[in-house]
Amino acid sequence: MxxxxxxxxxxxxxxxxxxxxxxxxxxxxxxxxxxxxxxxxxxxxxxxxxxxxxxxxxxxxxxxxxxxxxxxxxxxxxxxxxxxxxxxxxxxxxxxxxxxxxxxxxxxxxxxxxxxxDAMPEADPDVRAALDAEAAERGWPALHAELARVDPATAARLKPHDAQRIQRALEVFRSSGRPLSSFHRRxxxxxxxxxxxxxxxxxxxxxxxxxxxxxxxxxxxxxxxxxxxxxxxxxxxxxxxxxxxxxxxxxxxxxxxxxxxxxxxxxxxxxxxxxxxxxxxxxxxxxxxxxxxxxxxxxxxxxxxxxxxxxxxxx
The missing domain is CATH 3.40.50.300 (P-loop containing nucleotide triphosphate hydrolases)
Structure with missing residues (x-):
């Protein structure tokens, strides 16, 4: 109810x-x-x-x-x-x-x-671990640039060092094939x-x-x-x-x-x-x-x- x-x-x-x-x-x-x-x-x-x-x-x-x-x-x-x-x-x-x-x-x-x-993918420890490893090697600004290619709407509202939100946005994309911004449109x-x-x-x-x-x-x-x-x-x-x-x-x-x-x-x-x-x-x-x-x-x-x-x- x-x-x-x-x-x-x-x-x-x-x-x-x-x-x-x-x-x-x-x-x-x-x-x-x-x-x-x-x-x-x-x-x-x-x-x-x-x-x-x-x-x-x-x-x-x-x-x-x-x-x-x-x-x-x-x-x-x-x-x-x-x-x-x-x-x-x-x-x-x-x-x-x-x-x-x-x-x-x-x-x-x-x-x-x-x-x-909309129902978003649950947290995926393996995807998060992979993103953490990539960030340690390339830096969060590089992952932010990747996010800008696959989900420009979300990347535009995030700073290049906003690790938590960049990670979650890329995690959603890699887990579902859909940009995070698409889950908030409907x-x-x-x-x-x-x-x-x-x-x-x-x-x-x-x-x-x-x-x-x-x-x-x-x-x-x-x-x-x-x-x-x-x-x-x-x-x-x-x-x-x-x-x-x-x-x-x-x-x-x-x-x-x-x-x-x-x-x-x-x-x-x-x-x-x-x-x-x-x-x-x-x-x-x-x-x-x-x-x-x-x-x-x-x-x-x-x-x-x-x-x-x-x-x-x-x-």
Whole structure:
């Protein structure tokens, strides 16, 4: 069955978790329980808590959360699996008489749930290993040039060193014989009304940049590097995995590669903050292309109250 839900999206560090908890508390007073479904490609991984700003145990005890800690970091997740997992959670939450509130910043997941996606080939470890070997020998710009020949639409939106996305696009092409862009042209959209999407978008980019910097500093103070050290010590993880390509983790892994005992925290912070800013920029670009979203200025003094009221108006 297809259930009604409300989405709360926004760039990283825009205050989505705080706003979601405020919505749940406010609606509880109205007699309408809320359960959160995560829309985040990094929060699915167990043992990746500090660098993903995963909701705390206390927050998860106060408001039920779904879509967290689903996989081990050596596994891969996909938009197709997210749609299946999220729809199952939405149906169960609705059956309990609660409101599903979908919260996160992985915009492809929101789009897949609302508009549908053609079924793409599953991850192929052999193809990925071959691409990694080619990249080590020729470099990712050379593979980007190859992608431009077989899938110019996808290559045009990727930078020559965007290893994760170049690899996935070439993997899809080699596995299926179809360019990745062709899977997004046809939309198998679910029937029924489109869900409400509330979008936290800062009016002042400097406000968001400051929050990103402060959050990265707080993560380091909370033991982020030790978290990455524990992941490295397992021995079965490597920088090519989707989990370890997550913003922050990639930069921390590289810093520990350079000097595990005394990494350059200044350089790590600079790289981590820059990568997070780029992620936020991509997220905002996605959101601003979503014509029927309901934007709320994340940097407004009453931003959380505005989100709560926007949710109430949507019910």
């Amino acid at each position: 297809t259930s009604v839900w409300i989405g709360l999206a926004g760039p990283t560090a825009a205050g989505k978790t705080e706003a979601a908890l405020a919505v749940a508390r406010a609606l509880a007073l109205d007699g309408r329980p809320v359960e959160v479904v995560s829309v985040d490609s990094a929060l699915v991984y167990r043992g990746m808590d500090i660098g993903t700003a995963k909701p705390t145990a206390a927050e998860r005890e106060e408001v039920p959360h779904h879509g967290l800690d689903l996989l081990d970091p050596h596994e891969a997740y996909s938009a197709a699996r997210f749609v299946a997992d999220a729809q199952a959670a939405i149906d169960h939450i609705t059956a309990r008489g609660a409101l599903p509130l979908l919260v996160g910043g992985t915009m492809l997941y929101f789009k897949a749930l609302v508009d549908g996606l 939309e198998a959209a679910p029937t029924g009304p489109r869900p409400t999407l509330i979008s936290l978008e800062p009016g002042d980019r400097a406000w968001l940049h400051d929050r990103i910097a402060r959050r990265f500093a707080a993560m380091l103070a909370a033991g982020f590097l030790d978290e990455v050290r524990r992941l490295r010590a397992r021995g079965d993880l490597h920088p090519g995995l989707p989990s370890m390509r997550a913003v922050g983790y990639r930069q921390a892994w590289e810093a520990l590669d350079r000097n595990d005992h005394a990494p350059d925290l200044g350089a790590l912070s600079e790289r981590g903050i820059a990568a997070t800013r780029q992620l936020a920029k991509r997220q905002l670009t996605w959101l601003r292309g979503w014509a029927d979203r309901r934007p709320v200025a994340a940097d407004a003094p009453d931003a959380i109250d505005q989100v709560v009221q926007a949710v109430r108006r949507s019910l």
